[in-house]
Structure formats: C-alpha cells, structure tokens
Amino acid sequence: MNTHDYIEKNKERFLEELKDLLRIPSVSADPKYKEDVFRAGEFIKTKLEEAGADKVELCQTAGYPIVYGEKIIDASLPTVLVYGHYDVQPPDPLELWETPPFEPTVRDEKIYARGACDDKGQMYMHVKAFEAMMKTDTLPCNVKFMIEGEEEVGSDNLGIFVQNNKEKLAADVILISDTGMIANDIPSVTVGLRGLSYVEVEVTGPNRDLHSGLYGGAVPNPINVLCDMIASLKDEDDRITVDNFYDDVAEVSAEERAEMAKAPFSLEEYKNSIGLKDVEGEKGYSTLERASIRPTLDVNGIWGGYTGEGAKTVIASKAYAKISMRLVPNQDSETITKLFKKHFEKIAPDSVSVVVKPHHGGEPIVTPTNSQAYQAASFAYKQTFDKDPIPMRGGGSIPIVAMFKSELGIDSILMGFGLDSDAIHSPNEHYGLFNFYKGINTIPHFFFQYTKIYKPELV
C-alpha cells in the first residue's frame, strides 16, 4: 500500500485520535490545568511510540515536558526535525463558544475545539504522516520530533532544553506547522514572522479602594490614569510613541511592498469576516502590511475597579493591563521590553506608582525563499494543491524559530495549513477537515522531495 492509500484508509481513526487529544484541556497559562497539560504530553508520547518512533521520552523541564522521539534510518540521509506544541490557549470567554471548547465537535466539515488548529490539529498531522510513512515503509530520511507544552506561555524551558541538547537535536531543517495559508485554494509558505514583547502593567493610586463620592475629583484614579497612559502610547497616525521604538525597524523596500500587494486580498471580505465597519492602523501602510511588516502595540487585557453587575461607586486602588507589541526585523524583544518599561515609567504622573512586569518575548524572523527546504515545500504543495504556494510574511510570532536559528544554526520551514478565519486564540476555534487531511498528505511529499534534492553543502 502506498502512503496516501494508507492515509485514506485510516482517516476516520486519525480524526478520532485528534478528538481524543482535543478533549484534554492542556491550557499551559493556567495552573489549574496542570495535570491535563502533563496528560497531553503523555498522549503524544504514546502516539509517537505506536507510530514507530524510537527513543520516545518525556524530557522533563522546570515546567512542562518536551516529547522527543526519532527514527534514524541512515546517517548519510538528511534529518528533518519536526517541532510542534501540545499546549493550548485559555478557552475564555467560555460563554461565546457554541459548543464547549474541550468537547470537539464536527460541524460543516470543520472540527471545533480549543487547539483544533493551534497547534494540536496541525502538530498531529505530522504524527500521522510519520505513521503513514512508517507503516508503508516509505520514510525516505531521518526524522526527529520535539513537541513542547509551553508554546502559549513563551517556551522558556524549550530554550534551556535546546541549549543542553544540541547534538540530540542536530538536523538539517526544522519543519513546523503552526501558521496559516492564504485560502484553501491559495496555498502559501510563511517566510516571515513577527517577534513579540509582552508586558503586564500595574498602576497604583490610593492604598485602598475609595468611595468615589468622598474622594472623587481630588485623588488620582488609577483606571483613568492607566487609560491616559495607554492612550498616549500611540499618536494620531497610530504610530507607537515609546521612545526609540522604531529605531531598529527594517524598512521594506518599495519593490517588496509592490510584490506583497499582488497577493489576493479583498478589504471588504476582510472586514465582513470579522464584522468590522472600518479598519484602522498605522498611516501610510495597507492592512496586509500593518499585519505583517509593521510593528504593533495592542492591549490584550485590562481590568480594575468594580466589574460586577449594577453600579458601585468606587475609586479602585489599582488598575492593570496586559500589553503586547509585535516586532519586525531587526527589532529585539528584550530591547523593546526595556524601552517600553522606561517609557511607561517616564509617562506615569507623580501621583501614582507603576510596575511593568515582562512576560515572554520572541524575535522576528525572515526566512529565505531559495533554500532547499522552501523548494521541497513548494514541490509538495504543488502535488496536493496543484498550485505553487505563495511566500508570505505572517503577523504572528513563533519565537522559537529565531531561537532555533541562533542556538542550533538550523533554519525552519513553516508549512502552515490553517486559515486566518480558524479563530485561533478565540472562541469557536476550528480547523477544516480538508486542511487536516491535506496536511497529512502534503507532508510526505515534502519528506520525499527534500531527501531527493538534498545537498548537504548547500543547506
């Protein structure tokens, strides 16, 4: 039986297994799901073993374990290191889910669940493609798996693991499916990702909550102050005002921008798909450019004071916000975090105190389109989609891609099969069955072609 027949024959089981994985609420950001995150790691370990991987283990870290497994068939053949993650984003706001986030449900040929696309659905394609190649005896090269459980909280322990296991992880290319493509009939390969600086800020006014009648008008209200400060972080052109923020931004050439502008994109469809009356963003750039080649600043959460039902006339002691900045080449996340902290402390009025706490960060990357891996990926998409993929720069961040390059010296190839409309990080996250199976079928083509054209000196 050939690889693709095997996939066709087992497709129902593959989906059932994905559902089992999606039932595990492996939310790494929230300690209350701790046992579940460990359970998801165990699940992947078992499935890699069943698929035929050797030396499968849960590599312990200070946080959640990294699942490692490998199949080395011939040292002279190339080695593909597959990266993915088994943790997921928090599911809230729960009330907006049509079906519960951890009870996977298929509707309209899509599977709905937290992690359906990001990244359980996409990561599991690799486990199943590997199984198909193993069971049909068609694996053309060496493969290693490194599936982590802390991607959604910054991959801190993965960095340490990589530093300490450079030999174990030696490979020619890293293969990742954790991004999207333009549309189901327009395959694409992600050749750029934004970096990330994520901070939490706390503004303190009075040392206790106060009655807004007795004190209102006479004391600094930390919520009002926080709003003032946040409002001042962008100017009228939606440019970020943090001192020196743009210093290291690599401007994209007019030629490259013209090339990008050729990608199929309808602003009307974009607005309709997310129910927007109008878009906004940095002056002088298109929507696609704002979401890929330009840095951003967004408040991801804000809270303070009374948020229950009805009215409470209180002046809160503290107000909080989570603020993230997406970065582009050649911005550095640590530098930006420091610049933000300095700026935020500077603009705080004397009447309040502020604390800026850095969360995780990550570096922006741009990958070449003339590499062997890109050519193999392009070939693979052509086999299954009957079209050459379009190279595109994504707006999201996979901080580990830059880390792999700097620590291991290995480039990544980003073969994402998700869609922007998959609602990752949102209620009703889903993943098309078309995309799931297309991924499983495209991956072996990549392995075959990469092995075929592989020239070690040119990697």
Added chain:
Amino acid sequence: MNTHDYIEKNKERFLEELKDLLRIPSVSADPKYKEDVFRAGEFIKTKLEEAGADKVELCQTAGYPIVYGEKIIDASLPTVLVYGHYDVQPPDPLELWETPPFEPTVRDEKIYARGACDDKGQMYMHVKAFEAMMKTDTLPCNVKFMIEGEEEVGSDNLGIFVQNNKEKLAADVILISDTGMIANDIPSVTVGLRGLSYVEVEVTGPNRDLHSGLYGGAVPNPINVLCDMIASLKDEDDRITVDNFYDDVAEVSAEERAEMAKAPFSLEEYKNSIGLKDVEGEKGYSTLERASIRPTLDVNGIWGGYTGEGAKTVIASKAYAKISMRLVPNQDSETITKLFKKHFEKIAPDSVSVVVKPHHGGEPIVTPTNSQAYQAASFAYKQTFDKDPIPMRGGGSIPIVAMFKSELGIDSILMGFGLDSDAIHSPNEHYGLFNFYKGINTIPHFFFQYTKIYKPELV
C-alpha cells in the same frame, strides 16, 4: 431611668444586635444575595416592633421592600421621619479584607464589616435611640421610619413609594445618618451633597476575539479605543470635556470658598491616610473643593480581553467601563447623562460601535443652615461633643434627599457620625464604637430640642 442611662445599660446588647444585622450579606447590587437582602428588611421590621413602633410593615415594591413604622403620640407635635437603608455595597475585592466582610469583628474599638458604617451602623443608631426614648417614656414628638433596601443601587423603587404615599410620609423634617463628620473631636453637619450620573459603556470592535499576531495593527482594538475615549474625557487641567458639562454648575462665591477653607484640613494627613504620593484634580481648586463643590468624572470599573494569569495574545471583541460623574448644584443628572451619551457616541471612531447604558442618577442639594432642624442638630451635638458642629458640604450623593424635597416638600437634616477613614465602599469598612454610641446619645437630644423650638409656620 433617663434615656441616656438606658442607653448605657443596654450598650452591649445594642452592639450584639448590630453584629447580627451585619452578618446578613444584604448586597442589593448582586442578585445572588437576594434572599439575604429580604432577610435584612425582616430584621429591621422585627427590631422596630420590639422597640415599640406601631404599624410596622414591609412595604413591597418591584424590588426590595421598604420597612415602615411609626409612633404618633400627638398630632399637634412635630413629626420626624427617619430615613436609612439596610442594603450594602458589594464586598469585593474579598482578598483585601483582614476579616471576612460578613463576620463582624471588633478591633481597636471599631467594628469591621461591610455596612458597619454605611448604613447599617448609622441607621441602627436611630432604631436604638428610638427604643431608648420609648422604654424610658421620653419620646417628645411623633416619629416615622422609612428604611429601604435599594440605596446602593439607586433607590428607584423608593421614588415610586414616596410618590404613592405622600400622606403616610407627611412629616416636618427628615432625619438621616448616612454621611460623615470631620473628626471625632470636630462634629459637623452635612449641608450639601453632590448628585450622580452613572453609566456603563461598551465598545465593540471585531465581532469576535482575534489573534493579536494575525490581526494586530490592522484592526481597531476596542480596549485601546476605550482608553483613548476615556483619556479624552478630561483635559490637561482635569476639566471634563463632555460638551456643555459645566453649563449649569453654580459657581461658589469667593466668600463661601474662604469660609470653607477655614475647616481644619491637613493635606499631608490626607495623603498619608490613603497612601498617596500626590493629589490631583481640577486646576484652580483645593482638595476639599474638588471633593465637594466641583463636579467629577471617574471610571469605577473597566474590563476587557484576557485578565487571567499569564499571557494571552488576543484582541478582544469588546471592552467595557463603568463611569460615574458627581454633580453639583444646579446640574441635573438626567441632563448630564444625556450629554455624556451624546458626547461619548460623538467621539467614538467610525471603526467601532458604542453603547452607553445609564445606571441610576441623583440630584445635588444644598440645605440651609438657619433652619429649625439645623439649630436643633447643632444643639444636640453641643450636648454630646461639647462643641458646635461645623456645616460642611460633602462629596458623596444621597439622591433621595433631593427627591424628598421635590416629592414631599420636606427638607432633610444630615446628622452623620461616620468618618472619611471608615473605608465605606472599600475593603475593611468599619465604624467606631465611639461613633455608634455617640450617635445613639446625640439623636434623642435632637428630638427634644427640635420639639422644643418647633414652630410649624417656620419649618
């Protein structure tokens, strides 16, 4: 036995009864406490009956009942209508309470509990002063009680009750203890209160939560937009920018401001008492003026996006805030609410939609210092504090005071025994035992003197 000996003899029991009342979590803003709010009304009804009131009843409303009771001893004598409330503010944030909010605890001669001062402690002084006068046969005039359960949520049903029961509530003066005094050795009578306009706003950007990597920089983030809008509601001088907001504000004369400035006040002590590095407020006014004779705008609560532990890279679909404005004569709460709504809708960018939902409002008042009631109150304080009280304008709002005047034509006298430091509406609300007992002892003096100097034609 005279009235004050009776009070002295029963003081321990009075405190125990107050504790019983404080154990009932009668939070009117939160439907989950519904049964408890009703229970607090029953408690007051029973205690009024035990004290000797006639015709005690729970007057049903569309919300929580109003406890009514009376003692009419002679139609030719004056009638004092006592108003108070048995509902309390929500207790959160719970984690900041040193002892649980509904387990009253005496520490350092103060009783700690939600409602200890506002208003259970102060309202219950009247029930016990009445009991003392009844049991010692010294009640000098007629008295009526009207104790409601919706003060903390806007007293909507009290307004309807008052309109429908003008004869039943006929009186010469309304006596209220729901304000504060300057210090335990500086008694004061509140002669002005601010009004209130309270709204909840909702800003909607995209129709679902979005991934901040994929969409960040290209779409309106409702939290950022809300912060921008809130920031724009005050100018650099902390003047409120809502169109026409100050049109009806009665400017206080230089003479009156000079008189106010004589009240004992230490800015250093004020700042220290609430842990502030610096105060802020409308340019051109002192701290005391900002908190009494000037209108304000404060955000009482804000929320949106991810507020859990860790980091979530989300652009929220919606952001919310609760915003209140304190009003001064001759501002009108309905007018201000309308002006706010119009202004807020006007300043919203085209890319988002906003909803402004009015909560309750109330009118500002100023009461005369040359009335019989003021003179009687002044005399009463002199008896128990050995000092004349200072007339002062308060920053809080008791919207029903203006409503009583307009509906019943009766002025109120505000004999408050609380302190600004009592942390009403805050964690660790408390009430001094000194203040509780001083109130019970001062109230009968008011009744005696008011009856003595009463001249019906001069009321």
